[in-house]
Amino acid sequence: MKMTRKHQLLRPIAAMTWRTNRRASLLVTALVVLQAGAVAMNGLSQRWVIDSAGLDTMTGLLAAVVVGALSHAVMAAGGRYQSNLQSDLADRVDVQVNEDVLTMVAGVPTIDHLERPDYLDRISVLRHGTRSLAAAGWLLADAGAAAASILLSLWLLIGVHPALALLAVFAIPPLWVASRGERMVRQARDAGAQHERREEAVHDLFTDVARNKEIRTSRAGRRLNDEASASWDAWNLRLTNAELGSVLWQLGGWLVYSAGFGVTLVVVIAMAADGRASLGDLALVLALGMRMRWQVRFVVDNFLRLAEAGQATRHFSWLTSYAAQRAGKGTVAPGRSLHDGIVLRDVHFTYPGAEAAALNAIDLTLRPGRTVALVGDNGAGKTTLAKLLTGMHAPDTGSVTVDGVHLDALDVDSWRLRTSATYQDFVKFEVPVSEAVGIGRLTPPAPPEEIADALDRAGAARFVDRLPDGVDTQLGLLHEGVDLSHGQWQRVALARGLLRTDVSLLVLDEPTAALDPQAEQDLYERFTRETRANPGRVTLLVSHRFSTVHMADEIVVMKNGRVTEHGSHAELMAARGHYCDLFTKQAMGYADAGEVPEVGQALS
Numbered sequence: 001m002k003m004t005r006k007h008q009l010l011r012p013i014a015a016m017t018w019r020t021n022r023r024a025s026l027l028v029t030a031l032v033v034l035q036a037g038a039v040a041m042n043g044l045s046q047r048w049v050i051d052s053a054g055l056d057t058m059t060g061l062l063a064a065v066v067v068g069a070l071s072h073a074v075m076a077a078g079g080r081y082q083s084n085l086q087s088d089l090a091d092r093v094d095v096q097v098n099e100d101v102l103t104m105v106a107g108v109p110t111i112d113h114l115e116r117p118d119y120l121d122r123i124s125v126l127r128h129g130t131r132s133l134a135a136a137g138w139l140l141a142d143a144g145a146a147a148a149s150i151l152l153s154l155w156l157l158i159g160v161h162p163a164l165a166l167l168a169v170f171a172i173p174p175l176w177v178a179s180r181g182e183r184m185v186r187q188a189r190d191a192g193a194q195h196e197r198r199e200e201a202v203h204d205l206f207t208d209v210a211r212n213k214e215i216r217t218s219r220a221g222r223r224l225n226d227e228a229s230a231s232w233d234a235w236n237l238r239l240t241n242a243e244l245g246s247v248l249w250q251l252g253g254w255l256v257y258s259a260g261f262g263v264t265l266v267v268v269i270a271m272a273a274d275g276r277a278s279l280g281d282l283a284l285v286l287a288l289g290m291r292m293r294w295q296v297r298f299v300v301d302n303f304l305r306l307a308e309a310g311q312a313t314r315h316f317s318w319l320t321s322y323a324a325q326r327a328g329k330g331t332v333a334p335g336r337s338l339h340d341g342i343v344l345r346d347v348h349f350t351y352p353g354a355e356a357a358a359l360n361a362i363d364l365t366l367r368p369g370r371t372v373a374l375v376g377d378n379g380a381g382k383t384t385l386a387k388l389l390t391g392m393h394a395p396d397t398g399s400v401t402v403d404g405v406h407l408d409a410l411d412v413d414s415w416r417l418r419t420s421a422t423y424q425d426f427v428k429f430e431v432p433v434s435e436a437v438g439i440g441r442l443t444p445p446a447p448p449e450e451i452a453d454a455l456d457r458a459g460a461a462r463f464v465d466r467l468p469d470g471v472d473t474q475l476g477l478l479h480e481g482v483d484l485s486h487g488q489w490q491r492v493a494l495a496r497g498l499l500r501t502d503v504s505l506l507v508l509d510e511p512t513a514a515l516d517p518q519a520e521q522d523l524y525e526r527f528t529r530e531t532r533a534n535p536g537r538v539t540l541l542v543s544h545r546f547s548t549v550h551m552a553d554e555i556v557v558m559k560n561g562r563v564t565e566h567g568s569h570a571e572l573m574a575a576r577g578h579y580c581d582l583f584t585k586q587a588m589g590y591a592d593a594g595e596v597p598e599v600g601q602a603l604s
């Protein structure tokens with residue numbers, strides 16, 4: 001990673017630390033600077049003490065003892081106090097960095113980063129590394145102070161004999177091998193992120209009631225766990241090997257330093273023996289040499305931790321620039337009422353890593369005031385198209401425009417204000433019913449009458465009235481609430497999607513998959529009537545049931561990512577194509593079961 005990028009990130013981290021606690025930040029900075037001088041002063045005082053020992057005057061000895069005591073106090077007590085303060089500050093900044101990461105992850109308008117394994121790996125490594133990232137500024141300051149202290153020590157050593165500067169050369173191998181070892185560990189950690197995610201995902205399977213049922217039935221629990229554990233163990237072995245390799249390299253580096261220090265001592269002892277150096281000089285070299293070993297070690301350790309922070313820093317920088325790149329261009333979405341509608345021109349889209357395109361050459365105009373039904377077999381591309389329209393994905397080529405403005409040029413928040421959607425993989429919010437529905441409002445809280453209206457339009461009012469506390473009933477077993485049937489949960493999700501009525505685009509992606517065909521048809525008829533009364537809105541109904549969408553103003557049939565038929569029910573029936581074929585089969589089936597009586601009329 002380039003230094004400039006690191007600096008770009010260190011600045012906000014430093015600013016966050018400063019904002020968190022100014023007094024503590026100032027105190028720690030002062031202690032860092034003091035520490036840098038204390039080591040050299042300590043060595044120097046030892047020389048003064050020894051050199052003053054033979055003299056008549058006590059003043060020099062006293063001054064040396066005071067300097068020595070002070071520097072020792074700064075190193076011992078100050079060091080501990082400083083590290084406690086630093087750790088406390090880093091903890092608080094960690095919370096802030098974590099929040100920033102989550103805000104960025106959630107703030108990226110598209111969802112590609114949540115579907116791509118390589119991006120998920122980066123986010124996972126970053127989320128595990130926020131603590132080291134938060135401490136990065138102090139690590140750098142400490143390493144800088146230690147480096148300054150080493151230079152000061154060197155200057156004092158050169159005062160004894162210039163050749164003693166060679167001790168600095170022996171400090172290079174430990175630094176160099178530390179960097180090499182760190183690279184090995186970092187690569188192993190990056191490579192293992194997917195195993196870590198997998199292990200976590202498997203553990204989640206065991207604690208989630210809904211998924212746990214399936215695992216128990218299929219008795220797949222042990223196998224899944226064994227597989228995830230095996231892949232985790234393999235990665236752990238690789239990480240342990242890398243860490244062991246790193247330690248061996250460091251051991252080699254320290255052996256070189258120790259040998260150099262030994263040679264230095266022999267030289268100074270020889271100098272003292274023939275009178276070219278005093279006993280004080282010998283004490284100084286001994287003290288500084290020992291301290292320098294400690295200081296180099298400190299720089300190395302900080303460097304290793306800084307490199308770990310660097311790994312998180314790289315991913316943080318990536319996320320920051322990715323989020324900035326993906327941010328809306330700032331054009332505010334056109335007014336609530338659409339005029340020209342939403343136009344897709346030659347839209348192609350392939351999921352990252354997928355071989356086949358999910359959408360292929362889509363040309364479609366969704367006109368305001370109309371309900372458009374999107375039908376097709378499983379995997380036809382219906383949900384993908386819905387996700388493109390709500391801005392979750394951007395087309396690879398082609399364009400999506402809203403009243404003539406390109407969707408990727410729109411301010412995403414303003415477009416989200418104009419859209420509402422219910423997806424087939426809805427969320428079961430375990431909160432009171434009113435909140436589970438009220439979350440659908442962008443500026444909470446939702447007034448009770450709006451919630452009641454949404455529940456009514458979603459066909460949920462009746463069963464909610466029967467709940468122990470009506471709309472105040474706590475949902476879900478997690479908080480000792482009431483669990484609902486899957487269809488009831490789906491109706492609550494639908495009410496959430498229907499809460500906002502001032503939208504330009506309403507996407508209902510199989511919102512009724514858990515309901516019977518008759519209930520689905522009733523709801524679809526209602527949405528179609530509502531949209532006709534709302535001439536500035538487009539409602540997109542996604543369904544794989546051909547028989548329940550015949551009332552829509554337009555029906556779009558999709559197959560293998562392409563639009564194969566498009567028109568009104570009557571037009572498509574007259575064309576006698578795929579739609580006519582499947583509609584007839586499905587409608588007949590339901591009519592035989594007496595579920596969708598209107599279908600008979602529609603067929604005739």
Ligand SMILES: Nc1ncnc2c1ncn2[C@@H]1O[C@H](COP(=O)(O)OP(=O)(O)OP(=O)(O)O)[C@@H](O)[C@H]1O
Nearest residue numbers: 115351354358377378379380381382383384385544
């Ligand atoms: N996140 C994803 N990553 C890779 N491929 C995906 C992803 N989501 C969907 N696909 C693929 O894209 C194609 C279209 O999927 P899509 O979910 O849009 O179909 P659909 O018509 O909504 O199907 P269904 O009726 O089953 O919901 C499928 O081949 C599917 O495998």
